[in-house]
Structure formats: C-alpha cells, structure tokens
Amino acid sequence: MTFTPLSLPQGIIQLITDELPSPADFILHQNLISHVKEHKEAKRIILSVSEGWARWQAIASKHNVNLTQQKNSGSLTFVDVSSFEPEESGLRPIFNVVFGALKECTPDSLIILDDVSMLEWIGVPALEILRFCRALRAQCIKHQATLLIRHHLVVHDKPDQLFRDLLQLATYHVDVRPLASGRSGAVSGEVALHLGPNALSPTSVKPVSRSRAVQYRLTDSASVFFERGNSRGVL
Numbered sequence: 001m002t003f004t005p006l007s008l009p010q011g012i013i014q015l016i017t018d019e020l021p022s023p024a025d026f027i028l029h030q031n032l033i034s035h036v037k038e039h040k041e042a043k044r045i046i047l048s049v050s051e052g053w054a055r056w057q058a059i060a061s062k063h064n065v066n067l068t069q070q071k072n073s074g075s076l077t078f079v080d081v082s083s084f085e086p087e088e089s090g091l092r093p094i095f096n097v098v099f100g101a102l103k104e105c106t107p108d109s110l111i112i113l114d115d116v117s118m119l120e121w122i123g124v125p126a127l128e129i130l131r132f133c134r135a136l137r138a139q140c141i142k143h144q145a146t147l148l149i150r151h152h153l154v155v156h157d158k159p160d161q162l163f164r165d166l167l168q169l170a171t172y173h174v175d176v177r178p179l180a181s182g183r184s185g186a187v188s189g190e191v192a193l194h195l196g197p198n199a200l201s202p203t204s205v206k207p208v209s210r211s212r213a214v215q216y217r218l219t220d221s222a223s224v225f226f227e228r229g230n231s232r233g234v235l
C-alpha cells in the first residue's frame with residue numbers, strides 16, 4: 001500500500017471530487033497543514049468560495065499551525081472569492097491576485113481552489129470557470145506549484161460537463177466517495193486515485209481503482225487511512 005491522498009508528489013494538478021455525504025475538506029486542510037510544515041519557504045494561496053477564514057484557521061490551529069502568522073508574514077494569501085462578486089465582475093480580478101502572489105515565489109508553492117461547484121452555483125458561467133482553471137494551471141506549471149481544485153459531484157456516477165473538462169487539466173483525480181454500503185462508525189468514506197491525461201509516468205504513482213479504494217475514518221482533528229476491510233490497521 002503506497003497511496004494516501006496526502007502522499008502525492010508536489011508540482012501537480014489534482015482534481016479532488018467529493019459527494020455530499022463524504023466531503024473532502026479534510027484533504028484540503030491536511031494538504032495545507034503539511035505544506036506549511038514541510039515547505040516553510042514556499043507560498044500558499046487559498047481561493048475560498050464556500051468556507052470562511054475562521055474555519056481554515058480553526059482547523060489549522062488544531063495542528064499547531066497559526067495561519068494568521070502565515071498571513072502576516074506573507075507566506076499565505078487568503079482570498080475570500082465571494083467578496084469579489086465573481087458573478088458580476090468575473091474571475092479575472094482573482095486571477096490577478098494569484099498572478100501577483102506567485103510572481104516572487106519559490107517553487108513548491110500550493111494553490112487551493114475550494115470549490116468550483118460553488119462558483120457555478122453563485123452564477124459564474126462554466127466556461128469562465130474552465131478558463132480560470134486553465135490559467136491557474138499554466139501559472140502553476142510555470143512556477144512548479146501544486147494546484148488543488150475541488151469539485152462536488154452532485155449526481156452519483158453522472159459526471160457533469162465541468163468535471164469532464166477539468167479532468168483534462170488534471171495530473172490526478174482524487175475521487176472521494178461515501179461507502180457504497182452506507183456510513184459506518186469505523187469508516188467515513190473511501191478514496192480512489194485516477195490518472196489524468198497529464199499524469200506523470202505510471203511508475204511514480206499508481207492508480208487506485210474504485211474496487212481497491214483506500215478507506216478513511218475522520219476523527220476530531222485527523223484522518224486515518226487504511227486498506228479495505230482493515231479499519232483497525234493504520235497506514
């Protein structure tokens with residue numbers, strides 16, 4: 001067993017999808033927290049549509065990461081996307097913030113876009129979202145940064161057009177779902193990993209099919225991954 005959603009390489013584009021009963025917030029938060037701990041000199045940019053600053057900060061502080069300090073020192077740029085009224089003014093002003101923040105950054109930076117479904121729901125056209133993600137991806141490739149894009153799948157097993165278009169941009173698709181058999185106390189959900197068209201050589205990270213998906217359990221402040229049927233074992 002080599003895969004957990006937190007062990008993917010840097011400098012890639014991840015499309016992270018989830019469903020209502022199995023939100024993937026924990027993957028975003030934990031990526032951010034490990035990034036702060038492991039890449040002290042790098043830059044982090046959070047483009048948050050649905051979650052306020054307070055929640056990001058509260059979760060990080062449980063892991064002894066002080067995001068206010070990060071923000072004050074300039075290592076973190078937090079963008080409250082809805083305050084830009086993107087349904088009125090488009091996504092260009094937000095892209096400009098990212099562009100400016102990445103200008104002087106070191107490699108290994110991290111950009112989190114949370115989430116594209118909410119952008120669509122507040123009325124930003126899908127085509128504009130796609131163009132925005134393409135532009136973010138180009139910046140990330142140029143600066144060797146990692147981009148995490150989160151998208152909610154509303155209808156189980158019926159990928160929407162925006163999802164299919166975003167998948168074309170991705171190195172990996174991290175697919176978070178509830179258990180087919182329903183929620184259980186020991187297992188919160190499962191995660192499969194699909195390779196995108198831009199995946200690195202298949203030897204570096206192997207795909208994990210739905211039938212072999214890694215299971216996880218969320219606790220108050222952490223997530224625990226284990227192989228199917230092995231909810232006592234911990235990776």
Ligand SMILES: *[C@@H]1O[C@H](CO)[C@@H](O)[C@H](O)[C@H]1NC(C)=O
Binds near residue numbers: 061066067
């Ligand atoms: C986080 O950092 C800020 C600014 O340095 C400080 O005011 C605040 O008390 C810190 N919070 C915690 C929980 O340590």
